[in-house]
Every structure is written in structure tokens, then in C-alpha cells.
Amino acid sequence: MAKQIASLRVNGQACDVIVEPHMLLIDILRDQLGLTGTKYACGAGDCGACTVLIDGQPCFSCLTLAITVRGKEITTIEGLGEGGTLHPLQEAFIGKAAIQCGFCTPGMLMSAKALLDENPAPSRQEIAVALAGNLCRCTGYVKILDAVESAAAVMRNGGRP
Numbered sequence: 001m002a003k004q005i006a007s008l009r010v011n012g013q014a015c016d017v018i019v020e021p022h023m024l025l026i027d028i029l030r031d032q033l034g035l036t037g038t039k040y041a042c043g044a045g046d047c048g049a050c051t052v053l054i055d056g057q058p059c060f061s062c063l064t065l066a067i068t069v070r071g072k073e074i075t076t077i078e079g080l081g082e083g084g085t086l087h088p089l090q091e092a093f094i095g096k097a098a099i100q101c102g103f104c105t106p107g108m109l110m111s112a113k114a115l116l117d118e119n120p121a122p123s124r125q126e127i128a129v130a131l132a133g134n135l136c137r138c139t140g141y142v143k144i145l146d147a148v149e150s151a152a153a154v155m156r157n158g159g160r161p
């Protein structure tokens, strides 16, 4: 199969991209759409840096063939906030100092969003399980768990701290 135009929905916008059968979603996002918030690290499904949501479910974009996501709703870190307003998870990661180098952060945030969309009041253990596929070499994870707990509480309170 040769190159073809595929219509994707990314962060609520329809966009046409050029796809070949071997092309990965992460490469389309970063190279064709300029959405470089999604990070490439291991390329093997081990680190979670490349996590995006596909129809609301966290997926490794480094292992996802772009051709398979036609017609699906893709959400990247660029689509997490609204307009110029950060999502409560982003606010909490900043407020709780859950970011150091930041390379894991977009993937962590997308996995956390998927969790809170399904479970607005997760236990600490449930948060840890939801983020188990996202590795962080800097923070030691405690502040990340604190941040997700804090964001969940804010969201349950209608966005108010």
C-alpha cells in the first residue's frame, strides 16, 4: 500500500495527514502536526513518555500504527487544557512540584486524565496502578501521586482548590 491521505481527529480538530502503512502515530503527531509535547523515549512500550488518549484510553503512540486510528478521537497533551487555561492536573503537577526534567510529564498527565475521567475519586493505590506504565527517572513518584490526588480533589470540588 502506498502513501495515502488519512483524516484524523486530534484534540477536537479534523486534520488530513499523509500516512504510509509503517508510520507510527507519534511520528505523525510530532512531524506532520507539530505536536511535540508527546515525547519519544524507548520506542518499545516500556516508558509511557509517548502516551496519548485514543477514544479516551491511554495508548503508547510509539507502538500505534497511524493508519489504525482513522476516525478515532486522539487527545495529546496540547489538548489537555482549554484555551489558555491549564487543566487541574497540570496545575497540580506544578503546585506539588511533580515535575523535574519534565520528559515523562506529558505521558503521566494523559494517563492520569484517563484515570480521573473514569474514576473521579481514585485511591492512592489505584493512581499508582494507572500510572504504572509511565516511568519517571527524576521525582521518585511520591509527588506525582500527590499531584494526581490533589487534582482529583479539585475536580470533585468543581475546579476550586
Ligand code: FES
Binding pocket: 039, 040, 041, 042, 043, 044, 045, 046, 047, 048, 049, 050, 051, 060, 061, 062, 063
Ligand atoms: S516511547 Fe513509547 S513507551 Fe516509551
Ligand code: FES
Binding pocket: 098, 099, 100, 101, 102, 103, 104, 105, 135, 136, 137, 138, 139
Ligand atoms: S520528571 Fe524527569 S523523567 Fe519524570
